[in-house]
Amino acid sequence: MRDLNQTSQNLLRSAVSRRTILRGVGAAGAGAAAIALGDITSASLVRGPEIGARFQDGTPVTGGVLRLTGHQDIPGLSPEDAGATVPFVAIVQIFNGLVELDENLEFQPVLATALPEVSADGLTYTITLREDVTFSNGDPFTSADVKYTMDWIMDPANASISAGAFEGIVTSVEAPDPTTVVVTLAQPNAAFNALIGATLILPSTYHEATGQEAFAQAPVGTGPFVVNSFDPAARVLLDANPTHFRGRPLVDQFQLDVVPEASVRAEALENGEADNSIWALTPEDAARLTEDPNYKTYSTLNFAVLHFPLNNEHPILSDVNVRRAMMYAIDRQLIVDEIYLGAAQVATSNLSPAVATYYNPDVTMYPYDPEQAIALLEESGWVAGDGDVRTKDGQELTFTISIPAGDSTRRGVAEVVQEFLLDVGIEVQLEEVPVAQILELLPAGEADAGLFGWTYGDGGDPDAISVLSTDGSSNWSSYSNPRVDELLQQGINALTQEERIPIYQEIQQIISDEVPFLYIAFLQGLTHFSNRVQNLPEEVLAIDELYKKAYTWGLDPAS
Structure with a gap:
C-alpha cells in the first residue's frame, strides 16, 4: 500500500471528525452508509405486513406525521423529477405504476389487476386495469391515461427523461377499452416489467390542460398521498389520500425535509425530530444508531x-x-x-x-x-x-x-x-x-x-x-x-x-x-428507522422500493 502524502493522510485521518466520509450515492443509494457490519448480514426475502395491521393491543393505529429527511433539493414532484433518490421517495407517494418492484425485488400489480399477459412471440403485452381507481382530483383512471403517459414520454418534443427507455422498444400503445392496454414491442424485451414498473401514470386530462411545468409544482396522481405544500429547497408535505384505492394511509401526513448535512440528519433522528434519513449518515453516526435499540437498521448490498x-x-x-x-x-x-x-x-x-x-x-x-x-x-x-x-x-x-x-x-x-x-x-x-x-x-x-x-x-x-x-x-x-x-x-x-x-x-x-x-x-448500505415507525418488514432486499410502502406504516402513539 502506498504512503500517502501529508494532505491525503490528513484527509483520511480527519474524515470522521470533519464528517467527510463518503456516503452511498445515486438512485439506489438511499440510506447507504459505510460501517463495519458485525452481525448485520445482507437482507433476506421477508414479506412486510399489509395495510391495516394491528399493533400490540390489537387496535389499528392511525394519525400523526411521518417525518423523513434527505440531502437533495427536490426540483419538482412529477415523474420527470424522480431521477434522484430523494425526489423519487416523495414522488412515489403521489403516483403509481401499472406494476411495481417491491422491497423483495418481485414485481407486483398495482394499477393493473395482474402482471401483463405476453403473446407467444414476446411482442405484445396485454394489461388489464383496476376499475376502482381515481386520481386525487376525482378523475377516473382508465386506459386512456396509460396511453397518454406512454405517448407523452415517447414524443421527442417533451424531452422526457424516460424517452430512452422506450426508444426502439415500444412501437405502439393502444387502449381498446377503458380497462385494457395493449403494448406492442419492436422485439422481445426481458425487462418489460421493469419498464412499465418505472412508468408512473399521469392524469391525461389534467396534465394536458396544466402543462408539464405547472404540473410538476402541483401534481395529481393515484398515489396514497396528495400535495399539501411544496418548497423545493426545504420541505414536501403530503396529506393522506382518503380515497386511495389500496386504503387510506395509516399516517395523516408524509413530511420530507431537505437537510444537506449528514450530521444534522443524524441529530434529527436522535432528537426525535425525524423518523428516518433517506440518505446516508456518516459511519460514526451509523455505527452508533445501529447499536441503539431505539432504531431499526436495514443492511443491503447496493446495486449502485x-x-x-x-x-x-x-x-x-x-x-x-x-x-x-x-x-x-x-x-x-x-x-x-x-x-x-x-x-x-x-x-x-x-x-x-x-x-x-x-x-x-x-x-x-x-x-x-x-x-x-x-x-x-x-x-x-x-x-x-x-x-x-x-x-x-x-x-x-x-x-x-x-x-x-x-x-x-x-x-x-x-x-x-x-x-x-x-x-x-x-x-x-x-x-x-x-x-x-x-x-x-x-x-x-x-x-x-x-x-x-x-x-x-x-x-x-x-x-x-x-x-x-x-x-x-x-x-x-x-x-x-x-x-x-x-x-x-x-x-x-x-x-x-x-x-x-x-x-x-x-x-x-x-x-x-x-x-x-x-x-x-x-x-454496503445501512438505513435506520426510529422505532416510532410501525409495520416495517423484518428485512428487505431493496431499500428504495421499501418507501413505496410508506402508506402501510403507522406511528407508535407511545413514542
Whole structure:
C-alpha cells in the first residue's frame, strides 16, 4: 500500500471528525452508509405486513406525521423529477405504476389487476386495469391515461427523461377499452416489467390542460398521498389520500425535509425530530444508531457502483490509456478500508455482485500500481516536466470533476482521489455544482467528469441500455462501443437467464477493459428507522422500493 502524502493522510485521518466520509450515492443509494457490519448480514426475502395491521393491543393505529429527511433539493414532484433518490421517495407517494418492484425485488400489480399477459412471440403485452381507481382530483383512471403517459414520454418534443427507455422498444400503445392496454414491442424485451414498473401514470386530462411545468409544482396522481405544500429547497408535505384505492394511509401526513448535512440528519433522528434519513449518515453516526435499540437498521448490498463518470469525448479522457492509468493510480482498497471501514468491496466493473446471477468476477483488474499508471501515461506521450503535472505537446494533463454542491462527503473522497492522481502527474480540479445541473451537463458532454453512485442492475436486472448504450438517455460518460450496443440489445431481447448470462458477463469484461468511467467501490448500505415507525418488514432486499410502502406504516402513539 502506498504512503500517502501529508494532505491525503490528513484527509483520511480527519474524515470522521470533519464528517467527510463518503456516503452511498445515486438512485439506489438511499440510506447507504459505510460501517463495519458485525452481525448485520445482507437482507433476506421477508414479506412486510399489509395495510391495516394491528399493533400490540390489537387496535389499528392511525394519525400523526411521518417525518423523513434527505440531502437533495427536490426540483419538482412529477415523474420527470424522480431521477434522484430523494425526489423519487416523495414522488412515489403521489403516483403509481401499472406494476411495481417491491422491497423483495418481485414485481407486483398495482394499477393493473395482474402482471401483463405476453403473446407467444414476446411482442405484445396485454394489461388489464383496476376499475376502482381515481386520481386525487376525482378523475377516473382508465386506459386512456396509460396511453397518454406512454405517448407523452415517447414524443421527442417533451424531452422526457424516460424517452430512452422506450426508444426502439415500444412501437405502439393502444387502449381498446377503458380497462385494457395493449403494448406492442419492436422485439422481445426481458425487462418489460421493469419498464412499465418505472412508468408512473399521469392524469391525461389534467396534465394536458396544466402543462408539464405547472404540473410538476402541483401534481395529481393515484398515489396514497396528495400535495399539501411544496418548497423545493426545504420541505414536501403530503396529506393522506382518503380515497386511495389500496386504503387510506395509516399516517395523516408524509413530511420530507431537505437537510444537506449528514450530521444534522443524524441529530434529527436522535432528537426525535425525524423518523428516518433517506440518505446516508456518516459511519460514526451509523455505527452508533445501529447499536441503539431505539432504531431499526436495514443492511443491503447496493446495486449502485460508486464511480466517476468521464466524458469519453474529452480530448484527454478519450484516451483509454489515460483512463486505465487512473484506475491503476487510485488505491481503491485503501478507500474501502480507511474510508468505508471495510463495509464495501473494490468495484470490478459496471455491475454489482448484488446482481449475483449475472455478476462476472473474471474481468480485467486494476490493482494499485502507480508505476503501471506512469508507464501507460508515458506510452500516450504524457511526459513529466519541471512541475507536478505531465504535459503533451504543450498541453497539461488536467481536467475538472463536478461534484454535488454542499455534499461534503463526496467532496472528501474526490479530494483523496485528487491526491492519488496528482502523484502520477494528473491534475484534477474540483468544482461544486447543483445535482440537477450535473445531470444535465454530463449527458450533454458539457462536463469533464462527475462523481456518482448510479445504478447498473437496478432491481436485480442487469439491463443497462439507458446508461451504456451510445444513445442512452443516462449515458453520463458519452460512451460509445458498437459491440456493447449490440450486446445490450441482445440482452433485452433474450428471455431466459441462460441466454442472458453470457451477454452481460461479456459487457462487464468490455467495460473493465475500456474503463469509460472510474469505478471505485460496491457499497454496503445501512438505513435506520426510529422505532416510532410501525409495520416495517423484518428485512428487505431493496431499500428504495421499501418507501413505496410508506402508506402501510403507522406511528407508535407511545413514542
